[in-house]
Amino acid sequence: MGWREEVERALEEIEKFVASHEEDLQRFKEQFLSKEGLVGKLSRLIREVAREEKAELGKALNTIKTKAQEKYEFLKQKLEEEKNRFKCPEDTTLPSSDTLKFSTHPITKTLGEIVNIFKKLNFTVAEGPEIEDDWHNFTALNIPEDHPARDMQDTFYIQINPPILLRTHTSPVQIRTMETHKPPIRIIAPGRVYRNETVSARSHVQFHQVEGLVVGSNVSIIDLKATLDWFAKQFFGPGTKTRYRVSFFPFTEPSFEMDVSCTLCDGKGCNVCKYTGWLEILGCGMVDPAVLENCNIDPDQYSGFAFGIGIERLAMLKYGIKDIRLFFWNDFVFLSMDI
Ligand code: DAH
Numbered sequence: 395m396g397w398r399e400e401v402e403r404a405l406e407e408i409e410k411f412v413a414s415h416e417e418d419l420q421r422f423k424e425q426f427l428s429k430e431g432l433v434g435k436l437s438r439l440i441r442e443v444a445r446e447e448k449a450e451l452g453k454a455l456n457t458i459k460t461k462a463q464e465k466y467e468f469l470k471q472k473l474e475e476e477k478n479r480f481k482c483p484e485d486t487t488l489p490s491s492d493t494l495k496f497s498t499h500p501i502t503k504t505l506g507e508i509v510n511i512f513k514k515l516n517f518t519v520a521e522g523p524e525i526e527d528d529w530h531n532f533t534a535l536n537i538p539e540d541h542p543a544r545d546m547q548d549t550f551y552i553q554i555n556p557p558i559l560l561r562t563h564t565s566p567v568q569i570r571t572m573e574t575h576k577p578p579i580r581i582i583a584p585g586r587v588y589r590n591e592t593v594s595a596r597s598h599v600q601f602h603q604v605e606g607l608v609v610g611s612n613v614s615i616i617d618l619k620a621t622l623d624w625f626a627k628q629f630f631g632p633g634t635k636t637r638y639r640v641s642f643f644p645f646t647e648p649s650f651e652m653d654v655s656c657t658l659c660d661g662k663g664c665n666v667c668k669y670t671g672w673l674e675i676l677g678c679g680m681v682d683p684a685v686l687e688n689c690n691i692d693p694d695q696y697s698g699f700a701f702g703i704g705i706e707r708l709a710m711l712k713y714g715i716k717d718i719r720l721f722f723w724n725d726f727v728f729l730s731m732d733i
Pocket of ligand 1: 562565643646677703
């Protein structure tokens with residue numbers, strides 16, 4: 395092969411050359427740019443070719459040198475870029491850059507606040523399953539089959555016979571705790587609950603509750619009131635007033651709903667409290683003796699009180715959130731809100 399052909403072929407090869415590793419780059423350098431490679435070979439050839447060819451060969455040599463050098467720089471830069479693209483930070487435990495701002499989910503935050511308040515009163519946290527049986531979710535809580543109270547909560551059934559369901563409230567954790575623990579009992583049970591309801595700005599198929607249960611000797615309605623009044627002041631602020639309205643829950647007797655003075659208008663009346671000055675925040679009552687009996691706790695020896703708080707509702711009231719669906723939408727603006 396004459397040197398002209400060799401030059402032509404080399405120019406083509408330089409053009410096509412791809413480097414995926416450091417070694418390819420090295421090979422390129424050796425093949426085209428080193429003394430042992432093409433450039434070296436052509437330089438030596440200049441001395442040997444006929445005088446008329448020398449200028450032409452010199453020019454070709456320069457072209458090869460320039461093209462090879464340019465290509466070399468290009469390949470080197472590409473490899474460097476690739477390397478950096480997949481480079482791990484040396485210390486993977488370092489905090490990430492602050493271009494993305496994260497904040498605690500309002501439900502997690504509210505739940506944490508509630509739990510911390512009750513922890514100060516020596517409540518411990520209990521947990522129960524989200525998939526429940528009929529006994530724990532209904533029957534043991536004094537809600538027998540065919541009882542109209544079952545209609546109060548639209549249930550998602552997983553299995554009909556025997557009934558397996560998604561718990562409709564956190565009250566089954568009361569039963570599970572009393573079945574396995576002797577009084578004195580003082581627990582709160584936060585968790586997710588489910589109801590087959592139409593999703594709207596005010597209700598959802600999933601939400602969160604915190605259940606509370608205190609059982610001991612001589613636990614009275616005074617204890618209930620003192621505990622929940624204190625909670626309301628801790629959560630909403632020291633000026634918060636409470637009131638109790640008689641209500642009905644199958645597992646408590648007597649039963650109440652507790653209202654707090656409206657946090658927005660200070661009890662003067664606004665559209666959040668529907669101009670009543672009061673906001674309903676929880677259900678509560680003295681544990682029905684039949685429920686104690688269902689858990690083999692002697693109602694002549696022990697008494698107790700219980701309460702159930704809706705977390706979404708509390709978070710909405712405290713942080714002025716107007717639509718319950720926002721909690722589950724994963725809306726980035728909502729989630730980055732620093733409340
Ligand atoms: N389980 C009730 C519900 O989901 C809330 C409730 C009311 C819980 C009164 C209680 C209670 O422990 O005493 O509507």
